[in-house]
Amino acid sequence: xxxxxxxxxxxxxxxxxxxxxxxxxxxxxxxxxxxxxxxxxxxxxxxxxxxxxxxxxxxxxxxxxxxxxxxxxxxxxxxxxxxxxxxxxxxxxxxxxxxxxxxxxxxxxxxxxxxxxxxxxxxxxxxxxxxxxxxxxxxxxxxxxxxxxxxxxxxxxxxxxxxxxxxxxxxxxxxxxxxxxxxxxxxxxxxxxxxxxxxxxxxxxxxxxxxxxxxxxxxxxxxxxxxxxxxxxxxxxxxxxxxxxxxxxxxxxxxxxxxxxxxxxxxxxxxxxxxxxxxxxxxxxxxxxxxxxxxxxxxxxxxxxxxxxxxxxxxxxxxxxxxxxxxxxxxxxxxxxxxxxxxxxxxxxxxxxxxxxxxxxxxxxxxxxxxxxxxxxxxxxxxxxxxxxxxxxxxxxxxxxxxxxxxxxxxxxxxxxxxxxxxxxxxxxxxxxxxxxxxxxxxxxxxxxxxxxxxxxxxxxxx
Amino acid sequence: xxxxxxxxxxxxxxxxxxxxxxxxxxxxxxxxxxxxxxxxxxxxxxxxxxxxxxxxxxxxxxxxxxxxxxxxxxxxxxxxxxxxxxxxxxxxxxxxxxxxxxxxxxxxxxxxxxxxxxxxxxxxxxxxxxxxxxxxxxxxxxxxxxxxxxxxxxxxxxxxxxxxxxxxxxxxxxxxxxxxxxxxxxxxxxxxxxxxxxxxxxxxxxxxxxxxxxxxxxxxxxxxxxxxxxxxxxxxxxxxxxxxxxxxxxxxxxxxxxxxxxxxxxxxxxxxxxxxxxxxxxxxxxxxxxxxxxxxxxxxxxxxxxxxxxxxxxxxxxxxxxxxxxxxxxxxxxxxxxxxxxxxxxxxxxxxxxxxxxxxxxxxxxxxxxxxxxxxxxxxxxxxxxxxxxxxxxxxxxxxxxxxxxxxxxxxxxxxxxxxxxxxxxxxxxxxxxxxxxxxxxxxxxxxxxxxxxxxxxxxxxxxxxxxxxxxxxxxxxxxxxxxxx
Numbered sequence: 001x002x003x004x005x006x007x008x009x010x011x012x013x014x015x016x017x018x019x020x021x022x023x024x025x026x027x028x029x030x031x032x033x034x035x036x037x038x039x040x041x042x043x044x045x046x047x048x049x050x051x052x053x054x055x056x057x058x059x060x061x062x063x064x065x066x067x068x069x070x071x072x073x074x075x076x077x078x079x080x081x082x083x084x085x086x087x088x089x090x091x092x093x094x095x096x097x098x099x100x101x102x103x104x105x106x107x108x109x110x111x112x113x114x115x116x117x118x119x120x121x122x123x124x125x126x127x128x129x130x131x132x133x134x135x136x137x138x139x140x141x142x143x144x145x146x147x148x149x150x151x152x153x154x155x156x157x158x159x160x161x162x163x164x165x166x167x168x169x170x171x172x173x174x175x176x177x178x179x180x181x182x183x184x185x186x187x188x189x190x191x192x193x194x195x196x197x198x199x200x201x202x203x204x205x206x207x208x209x210x211x212x213x214x215x216x217x218x219x220x221x222x223x224x225x226x227x228x229x230x231x232x233x234x235x236x237x238x239x240x241x242x243x244x245x246x247x248x249x250x251x252x253x254x255x256x257x258x259x260x261x262x263x264x265x266x267x268x269x270x271x272x273x274x275x276x277x278x279x280x281x282x283x284x285x286x287x288x289x290x291x292x293x294x295x296x297x298x299x300x301x302x303x304x305x306x307x308x309x310x311x312x313x314x315x316x317x318x319x320x321x322x323x324x325x326x327x328x329x330x331x332x333x334x335x336x337x338x339x340x341x342x343x344x345x346x347x348x349x350x351x352x353x354x355x356x357x358x359x360x361x362x363x364x365x366x367x368x369x370x371x372x373x374x375x376x377x378x379x380x381x382x383x384x385x386x387x388x389x390x391x392x393x394x395x396x397x398x399x400x401x402x403x404x405x406x407x408x409x410x411x412x413x414x415x416x417x418x419x420x421x422x423x424x425x426x427x428x429x430x431x432x433x434x435x436x437x438x439x440x441x442x443x444x445x446x447x448x449x450x451x452x453x454x455x456x457x458x459x460x461x462x463x
Numbered sequence: 464x465x466x467x468x469x470x471x472x473x474x475x476x477x478x479x480x481x482x483x484x485x486x487x488x489x490x491x492x493x494x495x496x497x498x499x500x501x502x503x504x505x506x507x508x509x510x511x512x513x514x515x516x517x518x519x520x521x522x523x524x525x526x527x528x529x530x531x532x533x534x535x536x537x538x539x540x541x542x543x544x545x546x547x548x549x550x551x552x553x554x555x556x557x558x559x560x561x562x563x564x565x566x567x568x569x570x571x572x573x574x575x576x577x578x579x580x581x582x583x584x585x586x587x588x589x590x591x592x593x594x595x596x597x598x599x600x601x602x603x604x605x606x607x608x609x610x611x612x613x614x615x616x617x618x619x620x621x622x623x624x625x626x627x628x629x630x631x632x633x634x635x636x637x638x639x640x641x642x643x644x645x646x647x648x649x650x651x652x653x654x655x656x657x658x659x660x661x662x663x664x665x666x667x668x669x670x671x672x673x674x675x676x677x678x679x680x681x682x683x684x685x686x687x688x689x690x691x692x693x694x695x696x697x698x699x700x701x702x703x704x705x706x707x708x709x710x711x712x713x714x715x716x717x718x719x720x721x722x723x724x725x726x727x728x729x730x731x732x733x734x735x736x737x738x739x740x741x742x743x744x745x746x747x748x749x750x751x752x753x754x755x756x757x758x759x760x761x762x763x764x765x766x767x768x769x770x771x772x773x774x775x776x777x778x779x780x781x782x783x784x785x786x787x788x789x790x791x792x793x794x795x796x797x798x799x800x801x802x803x804x805x806x807x808x809x810x811x812x813x814x815x816x817x818x819x820x821x822x823x824x825x826x827x828x829x830x831x832x833x834x835x836x837x838x839x840x841x842x843x844x845x846x847x848x849x850x851x852x853x854x855x856x857x858x859x860x861x862x863x864x865x866x867x868x869x870x871x872x873x874x875x876x877x878x879x880x881x882x883x884x885x886x887x888x889x890x891x892x893x894x895x896x897x898x899x900x901x902x903x904x905x906x907x908x909x910x911x912x913x914x915x916x917x918x919x920x921x922x923x924x925x926x927x928x929x930x931x932x933x934x935x936x937x938x939x940x941x942x943x944x945x946x947x948x949x
Contacts, residue, residue: 014636037636045846052619053528058636 012036013371014078016104018064018094019085020047022340023109023134026360027082028055030368034454039073064094070101078104080129080371088112096126105129105374107367111136111250113282130370137366138359139254142336145355146243146259146309148226149334150235152216152355155386156223157397157447158426163226164194164386164395166218167235169211175233181207183233191229192433193219194423194449195393202392202451204419218388220423220447222431240308240334241265246293246323247314248275251338251359253282255311260285267302269293294319296326309334317341324353345390361387369396372456381457383445395423397447398458400440405459412436415463420450422461464941467521469534472621475607476538478513480545481506483598484591487549491587498553498585505548531620533938535604536929539921542603543567546595555588560910567917569595571924572806574682574776574893575916577906581687586668593672593683599924600679600708600806601649609642625925634716648715649806653678656704663697677704680807682776682893689778689901695762698779702762702769706739709773709801730841731802731813735772738812742796743768746789750780772796774808776893783900790896797886808891808923810860817845817853859927863919864889870915874908884908889919 012035017024020042028051031038038057041064042048048059062069064083075081081098083091088110095106107130110116119131144154144163153166169175175183180193184207196203197216203209211217221229243259245252248270256266256279266286270276276290291298293314304310310333312323317339324337336355339348348356369385383397400407406414411422411434425432426445432438440446440458448461455461484506491499526534543566549555550562561577568575569592578584584592598606602625608618618638633641653674660670672685686692690701714726726732746764747757754760763780770777771793782793800809820838827836837844864885872881876898883895884905894901908916922930932938 037640039636052633056618056637056639058633 013080013374014074015039015080015082015371016041016070016073016075016078016098018042018081018083018091020044020051021084021086022342022360023084023363025051026342026364027084027367028057030364031371032056034368034371036371039078041069041073065090065097067097067101070094070098075102075104078102080105080107080374082107082367084109084132088115092122092126095128099127107132107370109133109363113250113253116254130366132363132366134359134363135250136254137362138251138338138357139258141357141362142251142255142311143258143262145336145357146240146264146334148230149238149240149309150230155395157220157384157395157424158429158431158445160223161426161429162220162222162424162431162447164218164220164423165226165230166216166388167230169213169215169217171213173213173234175211175217176213178211179207180205180209180211183211190433191219191221191225192421192423193217194395194421195388197389197392202389204393204421204449204451216389218449220433220449238308242303242307243267243309243311244299244302244304244307244333245269246310246312246320248272248279248288249313249315252313253279255313256283256286267307269298269302294323299326300330304333305331307331307333309336311336311338313338315340321348321351321353325351328354349390382455388449393449393451394453394455395447395449396455397445399445400442400458403442406462407440407442410437410439416461417450417452417463419452420448420461423447423449464533464938465521465523465526465530466942468524468526469530469537469942471517471521472526472534472604472607473538473541474513474516475611476513476542476603477509477545478517479603479607480542480598481509481511481513483594484509484546484549487587487591487594490590491585494586496585496587498549498555498587501552502549502587502591505545505552509545526618526620528620528623529932529938531618531623532929532932533942535621535625535925536921536933538604539570539925539929540933542598543570543921546570546591549591550588553585553588555584560913561906564905564913564917565592566595567920568888568893569593569681569683570599571891571920572596572599572679572681572774572808573888573891573920573924574676575888575899575920576683576893576904577913579904579906581683581685589672589685593675593681593685596679596681596683597653597675598679600681601646605642605645608638609646625929634713644716645712648712648719649678652704652707652715656700659700660697663694663700665693665697673701674704676777677701677775678708678806680705680708680773680775680801680805680891682770682774684777690766691779693779695758698762698766701777702766705769705773705775705777708775709769709805709807710735711802711804713804728841731816734816735802735812738796738799739765739768739772742772742792746785746792749786749789767793768796771892772799772807772809773801773805774890774892776887778894778901781900781902783896783902794883794886794896797883797890797892800890810857810890813840814853814856816840817850818857821850821854856927859931860889863922863927863931867915867919871908871912874912876908884912884916885919888916889923891920891923 014037015031016039017027018041020040028038032055040051040057041060041062043063045061048061052059060069060073075098081104083094085091091108095108098104099106106128108128110131111133116133116136123131148154148165151165151167155164183193184191193205195218196205242265245268248268252268256268259266260283268279268286269289269291271292273290276288280288289302304327310327312320314320320337324335327333327335337353338357342360365385365387369382373382381399383399386395388395422434424447425434425440446458484502488499488502488506491502543563547562547566550565551559556562556565564577604621604625608622634644635641656674656677657670669685676683684690710732714729714732717726743764747760751760766779767782798810799815800811801807803811803813824836824838828834838850867885868881871885879896880898884899887893887895899905
């Protein structure tokens with residue numbers, strides 16, 4: 001019994017998180033499951049009490065921008081400092097002070113449009129490792145979905161060169177009963193089916209796997225071929241032209257900016273008159289309607305029945321969900337729902353709302369990817385990371401800098417872990433869907449899909 | 464209530480106790496005592512039972528404060544019930560109630576004994592008796608948190624329920640690492656004491672057992688005369704270590720991190736040392752006429768004060784014979800207790816501080832009814848919740864004290880005996896005055912009184928509520944009706 005207790009195999013990073021709002025809590029939850037030492041700082045003692053009761057973290061009550069509070073939180077030995085309070089200015093100040101006292105990397109949330117256009121400048125001048133903007137990233141995700149409306153979810157890899165598309169096999173569709181091997185060769189190019197979710201369980205399929213109706217299928221394809229593949233398998237969809245957005249918050253602004261640039265016809269319904277005026281100045285091409293977005297007659301008047309896409313982006317989850325259900329009933333529009341609170345995720349997924357985006361989750365993923373990339377070996381690091389199917393699977397893109405134990409060997413000679421799939425190799429911006437003869441070279445970036453957790457570098461794929 | 468998880472924790476406690484019980488067995492083998500086999504038998508059975516109950520890991524591992532409290536309370540009772548078996552089966556203590564009293568007194572680091580002739584015990588029984596102090600000092604569940612991969616933030620509730628003091632803070636972000644640090648410091652200090660006592664030429668067996676007693680602030684002597692036989696140098700060493708173990712362990716962590724300034728800044732520690740110093744000097748001058756030599760007087764005064772305030776309960780002088788001022792000081796110190804976050808018992812210096820400060824605040828508000836004042840500790844303002852819970856603790860403490868005093872006085876002993884007996888058990892000290900004075904013991908009490916005192920000891924060690932919760936019928940209702948956890 002006097003033997004020294006076993007030290008956990010993975011040495012965690014020391015991370016300080018300032019601000020325990022919804023993003024903060026999602027981050028804590030994600031990072032704690034990866035085994036890091038986390039200290040939180042918040043000005044609300046009740047919030048700290050609540051969080052320390054549930055998660056294994058140390059809480060400090062005080063202002064995150066105070067030097068002495070940062071010291072109390074152990075800033076000297078800190079590896080990563082994340083500021084996610086409600087105020088952009090405070091976040092930047094916290095990070096500036098932190099980087100003066102220690103050598104840690106700093107991440108700040110900056111989300112007001114005033115600053116976000118200068119994100120690159122701010123990042124450089126303040127010496128930040130990363131600036132996160134959940135609203136902007138949510139807008140990006142919605143934009144991707146509107147390009148491929150038949151998909152439930154679209155994630156991009158290799159700086160938008162490749163995409164991972166998730167779609168649901170409808171009832172009576174000809175895919176029902178088809179094997180993966182056959183499906184992959186439908187269409188002109190080879191496509192890789194990387195994961196299938198059936199009744200809450202995720203499978204990494206092999207060629208003999210048979211698709212059934214109701215399955216949610218994920219596949220990876222180079223950006224340009226996604227549409228032709230979707231058409232080929234009969235998941236045809238019309239191009240989105242008219243978009244109706246409810247609520248004129250930050251996500252709406254970022255989203256409308258993107259959609260207008262793509263030439264879509266955007267209509268925003270916002271109840272606050274002042275905000276409407278602001279938006280009309282910022283978005284001259286969009287139609288701004290001042291009115292209550294939950295008012296049924298207003299929606300009908302503004303043409304909910306024949307819009308191509310309907311996106312409720314109000315700050316209230318319940319409203320968003322109800323609006324989605326209504327839109328699905330009265331129109332054939334593509335509907336994308338924004339849900340802020342993670343707590344009732346399982347209930348929401350049972351509602352069959354179609355595409356749902358969780359802004360908090362998107363941000364947390366970016367940071368988790370960064371954190372994993374931070375403490376790994378020299379030969380490869382994580383470029384992007386997505387959680388798929390309620391965290392049951394992960395899609396990870398690695399950059400390979402140097403030769404290591406997985407490079408230069410054809411896949412047929414490598415013993416990979418179970419439930420793992422190498423989805424593609426990106427060599428000089430060319431997407432290769434690998435077969436047994438291919439091998440990884442240094443300079444590539446490689447994407448894997450797996451139901452196992454905690455991968456930090458590419459060598460982890462070996463069994 | 465997550466009863467699966469409570470049973471799981473109980474299983475682990477049983478297993479750890481079994482493993483720990485191998486040590487007295489080994490001690491018995493060294494001294495060629497046949498009693499050793501009983502220790503081995505119980506140890507093996509405990510490990511086996513523990514294994515069976517912890518075979519399946521519960522799917523729902525969340526424990527809330529209520530589960531934390533209930534699991535802690537039940538763990539300590541289970542530990543005591545099993546820990547008493549060797550005394551009973553080896554016939555060292557013929558009555559099971561007496562054996563249980565002795566074990567609870569050991570685990571709760573009280574040191575109140577029912578034995579009239581300690582030296583008659585076998586070596587392995589003596590070892591186990593003192594070892595229970597060491598186990599109970601820092602707590603078994605904290606030990607579990609240090610060695611088990613019981614990840615999950617909700618385990619802080621176990622630590623909260625077991626650690627002494629009004630507010631339980633973490634040293635580092637993870638409970639697991641915090642628990643490891645605490646046990647590391649505890650273990651390190653114990654080893655240090657053993658080494659220093661060995662250098663002072665104390666016999667090896669005495670060294671180890673006395674160190675266990677000091678570390679846990681327990682106070683089981685291994686000679687009939689407690690610590691009187693040891694040389695003055697040895698007595699001073701024990702005094703210093705008793706006082707050190709009564710200090711908040713967080714300060715050691717700060718010192719190890721070379722942040723000694725931060726350790727000194729803790730209000731509680733400064734007050735603690737001030738109390739010790741003032742009381743000891745006062746007593747020195749009071750007993751000087753009878754002892755004659757200043758060095759002896761100083762040594763006796765500091766030893767007794769250190770022993771009582773840290774709730775250890777060793778004795779080098781029969782303080783029952785001292786004058787009334789000295790006895791009053793000692794009885795007051797009994798209630799005061801050591802620092803929070805140490806191994807000592809009692810009300811805790813920090814609580815006393817909070818109470819004094821809130822009284823001051825209240826008085827101030829009589830003078831200036833509209834004034835606003837926050838209570839400060841260590842340069843930070845205390846939130847109302849801590850102040851409130853301190854007040855509730857205080858009220859509960861004295862309610863329990865009064866009820867126990869009534870129950871004990873039924874059998875008709877004198878007031879001082881009853882009062883100090885309850886005070887000495889609820890504060891986990893050991894000796895009281897008169898019939899339970901340092902040269903006497905608790906053997907003469909009736910079974911009812913012993914049971915009451917046992918509950919007092921457990922309640923005192925676990926900060927009242929985990930034990931009192933076990934008396935709530937609704938708790939039992941929800942433990943026994945197993946709800947399906949999805």
